[in-house]
Amino acid sequence: MVSGKGRRLLVTGGAGFIGANFVHHVLRTRPNDHVVVFDKLTYAGNLANLADVSDDPRYAFVHADICDAGAVERVLSAHGIDTVVNFAAETHVDRSIDDPEAFIRTDVNGTYTLLEAARAKGLRYHQVSTDEVYGHVAEGASRETDPVAPRSPYAASKASGDLLVHAYHVTYGLHTTISRGSNNVGPYQYPEKAVPLFSTNALEGLPLPVYGDGRQERDYQWVGDHCEAIDLIVDRGPAGEAYNVGTGTSIQNLTMVDIVLETLDRPRSLVRHVTDRPGHDRRYAIDTAKLQALGWRSRHTPEQAVAMAAAWYRDNEAWWRPIKSGEFRAYYDRMYGGRAVLPAGG
Numbered sequence: 001m002v003s004g005k006g007r008r009l010l011v012t013g014g015a016g017f018i019g020a021n022f023v024h025h026v027l028r029t030r031p032n033d034h035v036v037v038f039d040k041l042t043y044a045g046n047l048a049n050l051a052d053v054s055d056d057p058r059y060a061f062v063h064a065d066i067c068d069a070g071a072v073e074r075v076l077s078a079h080g081i082d083t084v085v086n087f088a089a090e091t092h093v094d095r096s097i098d099d100p101e102a103f104i105r106t107d108v109n110g111t112y113t114l115l116e117a118a119r120a121k122g123l124r125y126h127q128v129s130t131d132e133v134y135g136h137v138a139e140g141a142s143r144e145t146d147p148v149a150p151r152s153p154y155a156a157s158k159a160s161g162d163l164l165v166h167a168y169h170v171t172y173g174l175h176t177t178i179s180r181g182s183n184n185v186g187p188y189q190y191p192e193k194a195v196p197l198f199s200t201n202a203l204e205g206l207p208l209p210v211y212g213d214g215r216q217e218r219d220y221q222w223v224g225d226h227c228e229a230i231d232l233i234v235d236r237g238p239a240g241e242a243y244n245v246g247t248g249t250s251i252q253n254l255t256m257v258d259i260v261l262e263t264l265d266r267p268r269s270l271v272r273h274v275t276d277r278p279g280h281d282r283r284y285a286i287d288t289a290k291l292q293a294l295g296w297r298s299r300h301t302p303e304q305a306v307a308m309a310a311a312w313y314r315d316n317e318a319w320w321r322p323i324k325s326g327e328f329r330a331y332y333d334r335m336y337g338g339r340a341v342l343p344a345g346g
């Protein structure tokens with residue numbers, strides 16, 4: 001445990017959704033920790049997510065790419081980093097179907113670059129991964145000992161990262177841990193993902209594009225719960241271990257949509273069933289017993305998490321309005337323009 005004297009964390013991808021929430025969590029709850037955010041600022045990276053910590057003397061920001069070995073080495077040395085927490089990734093399944101290249105580059109090669117740097121300096125390394133590496137789960141719940149069986153280019157790139165991380169532990173003795181989180185919801189999530197897309201579309205009076213019949217199942221968890229789990233695993237997780245992180249309950253997308261509409265007091269007539277995502281994983285479900293044994297409990301149900309997230313978008317229009325009028329608009333036309341509208345019920 002390095003928390004007693006305070007950790008010096010490199011948080012890659014810290015200007016994105018979960019990374020920024022993690023930075024807030026650490027600076028709020030760990031007075032002795034220092035945090036350096038290392039982020040390429042892709043379309044998903046946004047310094048507005050970190051505006052309220054920018055004056056904190058325990059925080060620094062470096063604009064760079066995790067695939068750039070020289071930049072990684074320089075930041076590790078300059079800031080005396082002892083722990084790398086890797087959030088940096090291309091993260092949206094639909095974009096990975098459209099063009100997988102950036103996913104292989106960042107999620108696989110970028111992970112490799114960080115692992116090499118951590119190995120050279122003997123640092124702790126935590127990989128933020130996803131339950132999507134297990135692929136579609138017809139029944140029951142995935143455990144950490146289950147084989148990975150990814151089915152989208154995104155999930156495959158994340159599973160590849162996990163395999164490299166594990167290999168670096170086994171082969172080189174690197175102190176690695178992995179967290180496999182379910183779908184996160186909450187502040188600062190780019191509105192390409194379902195919950196912020198549906199919330200902001202509803203607020204704008206636009207249709208909510210539900211893929212297929214909408215009966216796919218996801219374990220929607222509150223991002224703050226996930227950040228607490230990552231912090232605990234980084235601090236206390238034994239080397240070489242992976243942990244599932246989620247509520248342990250999955251709900252249908254149609255239920256999620258109803259909660260969004262109810263929270264925002266918008267009509268169900270906004271729902272449009274549209275052409276499904278190719279290879280769409282019907283169900284994710286994870287068993288979180290291993291992390292509970294480490295002392296963590298999810299504090300919110302999926303229903304609470306979705307309602308809290310929708311309310312955040314209602315109350316923080318100034319955050320999402322500029323995003324939806326920028327790069328996002330071309331993306332939305334490309335991704336949704338050609339989708340057929342299906343009869344109600346998909």
Ligand code: NAD
Binds near residue numbers: 181
């Ligand atoms: P995000 O898309 O909101 O943010 C990704 C961040 O990484 C951005 O700030 C971006 O600028 C940065 N980035 C991308 N490529 C980079 C590169 N080459 N070098 C440096 N920075 C780069 O992502 P998120 O939703 O916050 O996800 C964070 C991590 O959590 C990812 O590894 C993702 O796979 C994992 N995860 C996400 C979810 C979810 O529901 N969003 C669930 C489980 C796990």
Ligand code: TYD
Binds near residue numbers: 197
């Ligand atoms: P998403 O937020 O993209 O997360 P993931 O695919 O990584 O789980 O999507 C969550 C669920 O919502 C998933 O089943 C796909 C579905 N979805 C829609 O029905 N319509 C949409 O426009 C989007 C983006 C997602």
